[in-house]
Amino acid sequence: MDVRRLHAWNLTPREAIALQKELRAQLVETPLDVAAVRLVAGVDVSVKDGLSRAAVVVCALPDFSVVEVARATVPTPFPYVPGLLTFREGPALVEAFARLRAEPDVFLFDGIGIAHPRRIGIAAHMGLLLDRPGIGCGKTRLCGFHDEPDAGKGAWTWLYDHVRDPAASPRRRAGGERPVEAIGAVVRTRAGVSPMFISPGHRADIPTAVAMTLRCTTRYRLPEPIRLAHKTAALPET
Template structure:
């Protein structure tokens, strides 16, 4: 798969924040997608073990989630854990995995944030610029913003708001479980992102493509 390499990854945290401020202006987070036209969805995850980062991208058919392709890559973890700078920790190894894809997914689901980020450029948004494809962030824990109460039923949702701006949605994908936090990454809008995640999570809290990627990323030997 063609990757649009936008910058070098060898940056300090201060330089990384400055780059985020620059790149955020390119993010498009208001573009709807016709989900009936989607055929392939990719789940994206990274596992870090003993200083090594293991990336997995699993491409599955939509809406029945048959695995078409799994692309993996491993590399030394290049960046410290800094909240809000996850893409600089996981981006380099993800770029390697993306470059190994032979298929062309219609949309990518990331285990991480899109614009629901202090600078509106989480890993799904940042890597969306490298992919030039629609990307969606699906985070398990809240990074920024607040939301109101949600009902206990599947599909219950509440806007995620930061400084008066709606940046995502708290979404309950399974009755009685904790919500996940959905936001557009790049080239998609919030309504589409929420609808896609619900359709990709028929049984479990996490969308099936992300679950498949999590399993693949975690299967590397320690």
């Protein structure tokens, strides 16, 4: 499938941060038609021994039958810097996406969407390059604060952070403190286990990102397409 070439990858951390701030303005927040999704791709990258191994597993709904698997392995081009995961894993993902013949309706990433200090994690950044809906399904919180959701599967609460742009309209105020905005959701994808941190990337919004994630969740904590991609990325490319 086509991948937009919006920028070079050989950047310094300072240049990468500046690029994130520039790309953030291009993100589109709009409801995703969850019921219309037929093909969903799970995306994950394994970084080990100086190599980044990317896996994209395309599944058909509702049974998660595997339609296609695309993989790529490249030398890891960027150091580990919190908030700059895209630049460590992105080049391998671009290679894998370019090998896809299928056209997924939505991509689920093992990572973050807008629930990011600069509101552009890997699901948002890659969603821009693909110009497709992307959803970040993080196992840990990168920023923000929240109430704990109830213990049952499907329960969720809003994930908030302080407004970074003084000109932005806050979605609520907490006790006269700095204005805050919703940046994602804290979702119980399996009863009694730690929640996932779900946030839209590009061409989705928070409620429909949650709905899409839950539609792709079976009996595991990870959504099924991401679980399949995680297993695939851990294997060396043959």
